[in-house]
Amino acid sequence: MEVIHIYHTNDLHSHFDHWPRIHSLLQERKKWHTEAGDNVLLLDIGDHVDRFHPYSDGTLGKGNVDLLNKAEYTAITIGNNEGITFPFEALDDMYTEAQFPVLAANLYYEDGRRPQWAKPHTIVTTNKGTRVGLIGITVFYEHLYQLLGWKLTDPIIELRKQVDELKNQTDILVLLSHMGINDDEAIARDFPEIDVILGAHTHHVFHEGKEINNSLVCAAGKYGQFVGHVILELENHTIQKQKALLYDTNDLPAVDAEEKLVAEYFDEGKLLLQENVVELQTEIKADNFKESPLPSLLCDALREWCEADCAFLNAGLLLDGLKQGPITRFDLLDICPHPINPATVLLQGKELKEVLLHTRDEQWPHLQVRGLGFRGVIMGTFIYSRITFKRDQQSVEIFINGEEINSTKQYKVAIPDMFTFGRFFPEIFRSKTKEYFLPEFLRDLLEWKLKSY
Numbered sequence: 001m002e003v004i005h006i007y008h009t010n011d012l013h014s015h016f017d018h019w020p021r022i023h024s025l026l027q028e029r030k031k032w033h034t035e036a037g038d039n040v041l042l043l044d045i046g047d048h049v050d051r052f053h054p055y056s057d058g059t060l061g062k063g064n065v066d067l068l069n070k071a072e073y074t075a076i077t078i079g080n081n082e083g084i085t086f087p088f089e090a091l092d093d094m095y096t097e098a099q100f101p102v103l104a105a106n107l108y109y110e111d112g113r114r115p116q117w118a119k120p121h122t123i124v125t126t127n128k129g130t131r132v133g134l135i136g137i138t139v140f141y142e143h144l145y146q147l148l149g150w151k152l153t154d155p156i157i158e159l160r161k162q163v164d165e166l167k168n169q170t171d172i173l174v175l176l177s178h179m180g181i182n183d184d185e186a187i188a189r190d191f192p193e194i195d196v197i198l199g200a201h202t203h204h205v206f207h208e209g210k211e212i213n214n215s216l217v218c219a220a221g222k223y224g225q226f227v228g229h230v231i232l233e234l235e236n237h238t239i240q241k242q243k244a245l246l247y248d249t250n251d252l253p254a255v256d257a258e259e260k261l262v263a264e265y266f267d268e269g270k271l272l273l274q275e276n277v278v279e280l281q282t283e284i285k286a287d288n289f290k291e292s293p294l295p296s297l298l299c300d301a302l303r304e305w306c307e308a309d310c311a312f313l314n315a316g317l318l319l320d321g322l323k324q325g326p327i328t329r330f331d332l333l334d335i336c337p338h339p340i341n342p343a344t345v346l347l348q349g350k351e352l353k354e355v356l357l358h359t360r361d362e363q364w365p366h367l368q369v370r371g372l373g374f375r376g377v378i379m380g381t382f383i384y385s386r387i388t389f390k391r392d393q394q395s396v397e398i399f400i401n402g403e404e405i406n407s408t409k410q411y412k413v414a415i416p417d418m419f420t421f422g423r424f425f426p427e428i429f430r431s432k433t434k435e436y437f438l439p440e441f442l443r444d445l446l447e448w449k450l451k452s453y
Contacts, residue, residue, distance in 0.1 A: 002128045002237075003038040005029065006174065006230040008220060010045035010200035013081065014053035014064065015223035016265050018249040020258040022227055023071045025247065029229075030072065039126040044068060045200035046079025046138060046178035051086075051441075052337035052375040054269025054330060061086060061094040063269070069099045075122055077103045077136030077176040079200060084141055085339040087439040088149040092117075103136025103176055106158040108151040121162050123170060130237045133170035135162045138178045139201055147438045155179060159191065167193045171237040174198065181219070188212035195239060196230055209244025218244045225249060273330035278450045286321040286335070288380035289365050294321050295383040298336075298442065301449035303385040306344045306437060308414035310387045310400050312359060316369070316380030317416065317442060327450065336443035340373040343417040346433035350407040355425050356387060356398055372418035385414075416442060 007026055012019070030040045049064045051057040056064055061082065068076060082091065095102050095117040105120035114120070121135045137155035145152040159175070166173060173194045177184050180202040188197055192214045199206075203222035209230070210217045220228035226246040233241040255261075286294040295315040303311035320335045347355065359382040367379040390397040398405045405411075415428070417436055422429035 001240075002126065002130060002234040003033075003036075004041065004126060004130070004132065004172075004232040004234065005033050005038055006041045006043060006196065006198070006228075006232070008043045008045060008198045008218065008228040008230070009048070009224065010178075010198070010220055010228075011047045011079070011203055011222040012044075012224050013047055013050035013222065014056040015050075016053070016055070016262050018224040018252075019067065020255040020261050021249050021252040022224055023067070024255050025227060025249075025252055026071050037127070039128075039130075041074045041124065041132070041134075041174075042072060043134070043174075043176055043198060044073055044076040045176050045198050046077050047081045047200060048076070048079075049082050049085075050375075051081070051339050052333075053266070054273055054333060055265040056269070057333055058269035058272030058330075060090045062097070063265070065095060065098050069097070073100045074124065075101045075103055075134050075136070075176070077178055078107070078118075078138050079178040080139055080141055081339065083107070083138060083150070083152075084144045084148060084438065085441075091148075091150075101134075103134060105135060105137050105162050106140070106153045106155045107138065107145075108153065110149060110151050112151065120158065121166060123166070128237075130172065130234060131170040133166040133173045134176060135159065135166070135173065136176040136178075139180065144436060144438060147436060155183075156187070159187065163191055163193050172196075172232070172234075172239065180204075184217050184219070185210075185212055188215035188217050191215070196232075196242075198228070198230075205246070206244065207246050209242075216242050216244055220246055270330050273333060274328050276326045276328055277332065277447050278327045278453070280322060280324050280327055280450070280453070283324045284322045284453075286315070286318040288315050288378060290381060291315075291383060292321075294318055295380075296385075297449055297453065298446050299383045299385040301445040302342055302414045302416075302442070305440070305445050305448065306342050306412075306414035306435075308344050308412045310411065311385040311414035312356070312382055312387060313416050313442075314364070314379045314381070315383050316376045316378045317374075319376055322450075329447075332443040332447055336441075336446060337375040338373050338416075338442060339375075340442050341417045342414060342437040342440060342442065342445060343420050344412050344414050344435045345420060345428050345431045347411055347413055347427060347431060348407070349405045349409045349411060351427040351431075352400075352411050352413060353398055353405050353407070355413075355427050356389075357396065358425060360389070360396075372421050372423065374418055
């Protein structure tokens with residue numbers, strides 16, 4: 001009999017609060033299993049990085065790579081936060097000092113070459129000669145990668161190529177899938193050759209795994225709340241028994257000085273972001289529940305940057321105002337931490353009117369928002385640029401740049417990209433004419449506007 005232990009993490013999103021415990025658990029378990037003669041694989045399934053945290057933003061992801069190196073990870077794949085929240089040069093440089101293979105079978109340069117730092121697969125041979133094939137694929141945000149200068153290919157097509165290549169070279173196939181629960185379950189049904197699917201992206205949790213056909217599908221939630229553990233028992237290089245479980249990191253023993261370690265990550269990142277970007281002659285306030293200067297300034301910047309007819313955004317994107325005096329890159333990250341890009345959408349006047357009337361709904365200001373790049377808490381009231389409302393007893397009139405909205409005219413509307421993803425405004429989601437501006441975040445637009453304030 002042979003035993004292989006696979007420990008997996010996913011979607012940490014730079015929530016380092018539990019990282020010292022995760023590191024300690026992985027090192028301790030690796031020591032135990034190795035001393036028992038078993039084999040250990042440590043795998044991360046992407047979105048370890050999130051630029052809301054100063055350590056990740058200040059080091060451009062290299063700090064996260066250093067943490068994975070120190071924890072002695074066997075291999076990782078990338079998620080969308082690594083792939084599309086950094087400029088091309090930053091991602092291309094992020095893993096130059098990685099001491100593990102980065103598995104991304106569907107990522108290429110524009111000319112079709114694979115990045116030197118990325119591999120489609122790797123094969124790990126155990127101490128008893130079992131060949132374990134590891135394949136990595138990442139979610140198919142083709143257009144956004146293209147805007148940054150990358151070529152992203154269909155992950156399922158790439159997966160088929162890798163499986164066909166590896167199935168006669170390996171005894172076990174493990175997939176590192178930053179694709180989401182629905183894709184993972186479909187892969188389990190369509191690829192019986194894959195023994196273990198380690199999932200991510202949709203932050204789902206399988207406490208004991210989920211067996212679908214021949215595959216054990218696993219996932220460990222988000223933010224380092226869980227560490228996954230897969231135990232494979234083999235005979236003659238063939239799986240005889242498999243088991244999956246999760247460890248709640250809240251229940252793990254505390255690590256000496258863990259709060260100090262976590263604080264050091266923050267402080268190191270803050271120090272790297274101390275570059276002054278502007279000197280303010282006066283304070284600029286922000287308010288979540290009424291029109292205020294800083295959200296209005298950001299909304300104007302959004303419209304101008306995108307060269308749009310009008311713009312709107314939610315005040316909750318700004319977590320605080322800016323004080324008089326020098327403003328650093330850390331200050332801008334601190335009040336606008338979201339990896340959200342500017343976007344435009346083309347809407348007919350009648351569609352735009354429906355959207356704008358919807359933004360006036362009383363539900364919005366206190367609505368708690370999660371995901372879609374938003375790293376704040378509540379939506380906040382909506383703020384407008386070149387959009388005004390006039391209410392009488394019968395109806396509400398809407399004006400774009402001083403002229404009453406024309407129901408048949410096409411308007412180019414600048415918005416935060418999170419409004420294009422279907423959850424908030426169906427008219428925006430259905431529009432076939434959307435444009436995204438990468439790699440700029442909203443805080444970059446705010447910096448640009450403040451320099452002429």
